Amino acid sequence: MLAEMPNLVPILLSGMQATLILALSTILIGTCVGTVLGCLAVWGGAIIRILLYALVTIARGVPLVVQVFAVFFVLPVYGIQFSAMTSAAIALSVFASLTIMEIVRAGIKAVSHEQYQAALSLGFSFRDALMSIVFPQALRIMIPGLVNQGVFLVKATSVVSLFGVTEFMFVAKEQIERTLLGFEIMAVVWIMYTLICFPLTQLGRTLEARLNVRGAAQAAS
Amino acid sequence: MIEVRELKKSFGERVILDQVSLTVPQGTVCGILGPSGSGKSTLLRCVNFLESFEAGEIIIDGEPVGYRSVEGRREPLPRKTIARMRSQCCMVFQQFNLFAHMTALENVSIALIKVRKMPKRSALEAAEGLLGKVGLTHRKDAYPAFLSGGEQQRVAIARALAMQPKVLLLDEVTSALDPERSAEVLDVIADLSREGMTMMMVTHQVHFAREICNQIIFMDGGVIVERGDSSMITDPSSDRLKSFLRHLRLV
Ligand SMILES: Nc1ncnc2c1ncn2[C@@H]1O[C@H](COP(=O)(O)OP(=O)(O)OP(=O)(O)O)[C@@H](O)[C@H]1O
Numbered sequence: 511m512l513a514e515m516p517n518l519v520p521i522l523l524s525g526m527q528a529t530l531i532l533a534l535s536t537i538l539i540g541t542c543v544g545t546v547l548g549c550l551a552v553w554g555g556a557i558i559r560i561l562l563y564a565l566v567t568i569a570r571g572v573p574l575v576v577q578v579f580a581v582f583f584v585l586p587v588y589g590i591q592f593s594a595m596t597s598a599a600i601a602l603s604v605f606a607s608l609t610i611m612e613i614v615r616a617g618i619k620a621v622s623h624e625q626y627q628a629a630l631s632l633g634f635s636f637r638d639a640l641m642s643i644v645f646p647q648a649l650r651i652m653i654p655g656l657v658n659q660g661v662f663l664v665k666a667t668s669v670v671s672l673f674g675v676t677e678f679m680f681v682a683k684e685q686i687e688r689t690l691l692g693f694e695i696m697a698v699v700w701i702m703y704t705l706i707c708f709p710l711t712q713l714g715r716t717l718e719a720r721l722n723v724r725g726a727a728q729a730a731s
Numbered sequence: 732m733i734e735v736r737e738l739k740k741s742f743g744e745r746v747i748l749d750q751v752s753l754t755v756p757q758g759t760v761c762g763i764l765g766p767s768g769s770g771k772s773t774l775l776r777c778v779n780f781l782e783s784f785e786a787g788e789i790i791i792d793g794e795p796v797g798y799r800s801v802e803g804r805r806e807p808l809p810r811k812t813i814a815r816m817r818s819q820c821c822m823v824f825q826q827f828n829l830f831a832h833m834t835a836l837e838n839v840s841i842a843l844i845k846v847r848k849m850p851k852r853s854a855l856e857a858a859e860g861l862l863g864k865v866g867l868t869h870r871k872d873a874y875p876a877f878l879s880g881g882e883q884q885r886v887a888i889a890r891a892l893a894m895q896p897k898v899l900l901l902d903e904v905t906s907a908l909d910p911e912r913s914a915e916v917l918d919v920i921a922d923l924s925r926e927g928m929t930m931m932m933v934t935h936q937v938h939f940a941r942e943i944c945n946q947i948i949f950m951d952g953g954v955i956v957e958r959g960d961s962s963m964i965t966d967p968s969s970d971r972l973k974s975f976l977r978h979l980r981l982v
């Protein structure tokens with residue numbers, strides 16, 4: 511192991527970097543698009559809502575590997591070709607957007623309609639009512655779901671190693687085959703994934719605790 | 732001040748308000764009585780334009796609510812106008828509906844900041860004054876969940892007053908409260924009526940209504956069955972109102 515260190519560390523780090531980029535972009539895109547879609551799923555017209563419902567049913571029902579497969583092998587049939595990394599990011603972002611949309615939608619729905627009406631009654635614009643009344647309350651409800659989904663997405667990036675994307679899992683497997691240091695490298699893999707996810711869960715807990723100081727307010731009405 | 736003319740509102744096929752007309756002069760209080768489902772809340776919600784309506788018009792201080800007529804056609808007013816009208820005619824709800832994630836003080840000041848675009852500091856000052864007016868200065872940092880029902884409702888009234896509305900709409904504001912808490916809220920309302928606030932008030936508290944209302948309207952099945960001054964409560968003329976009042980006394 512020690513002799514291999516100088517070779518291993520840079521390779522694993524580069525894989526790690528790819529995983530981080532993939533995870534961050536997925537979470538970022540998924541949160542932004544998911545929030546917009548979540549709003550559309552609440553306030554959009556009937557057709558938009560049915561369409562989104564159909565999409566999220568597919569996203570949740572079809573195994574993630576199969577969804578990634580579709581982007582990697584079905585899109586090129588129609589002449590749409592991306593690099594492996596981009597394809598992976600697209601596949602994961604679509605999945606992330608749709609699942610986060612559901613969390614956002616449920617969060618908004620859980621804030622009672624009366625809260626929104628009370629704001630309107632005072633002369634709030636739709637936008638202000640959302641930004642200062644509905645979203646802050648929805649966020650508190652959404653945090654556990656969002657953190658779960660974030661952690662899931664970090665781990666889900668490993669799926670794309672099956673498609674030749676040289677992220678952490680992929681390079682780790684390669685190195686195990688090369689060096690036969692199966693146990694040691696796997697231990698590193700375990701530790702690293704845990705280390706990436708730890709700040710996420712921690713952030714979730716901190717936010718939850720902070721909002722909960724005021725959160726007893728939830729019970730009102 | 733408020734003028735409702737031949738208002739008609741239905742939900743689907745069901746007509747909820749039919750040919751409702753009434754006038755509430757400036758500085759007076761109009762009480763609305765009626766059995767459950769008679770359309771009292773819907774009437775107030777139309778005045779606040781939280782509900783649309785199909786026919787008739789509502790005019791507050793000379794300005795139409797919700798719709799205008801352009802070359803004989805009726806079309807909805809721009810969103811901005813609707814929001815401005817709402818802010819001049821605030822509603823207080825049976826279930827208080829305080830913003831759950833904000834303190835009493837924030838609840839009262841938020842609309843000043845967001846709707847009236849007041850600087851935060853002066854909004855908070857104004858809000859403190861209003862909380863003082865409803866006797867809740869000492870509770871200004873409490874979240875709604877930690878306030879009693881009566882306190883919540885007084886904060887809700889202060890929140891509506893912050894907009895300095897021309898009209899206050901009160902929808903069974905004491906129905907969720909026990910008699911003691913209800914009395915503290917009624918005191919605030921009585922004060923407001925003495926100060927000349929124009930109000931429309933749905934209530935089941937006929938004694939209170941008799942004391943402060945200049946005019947009383949009795950609704951049933953979406954129409955106004957009887958109207959008159961507060962003597963109507965002691966001396967009803969229609970059979971429908973007589974039986975309704977008898978019922979109220981029993982419970
Ligand atoms: N959003 C809605 N969709 C369909 N029907 C509705 C809706 N809101 C109210 N209604 C119906 O309109 C009728 C009048 O309701 P409204 O709430 O105005 O009655 P109310 O006089 O305030 O009764 P209560 O004393 O119980 O508050 C009721 O029969 C109710 O079922």
Ligand SMILES: [Mg+2]
Nearest residue numbers: 771772773903
């Ligand atoms: Mg009602």
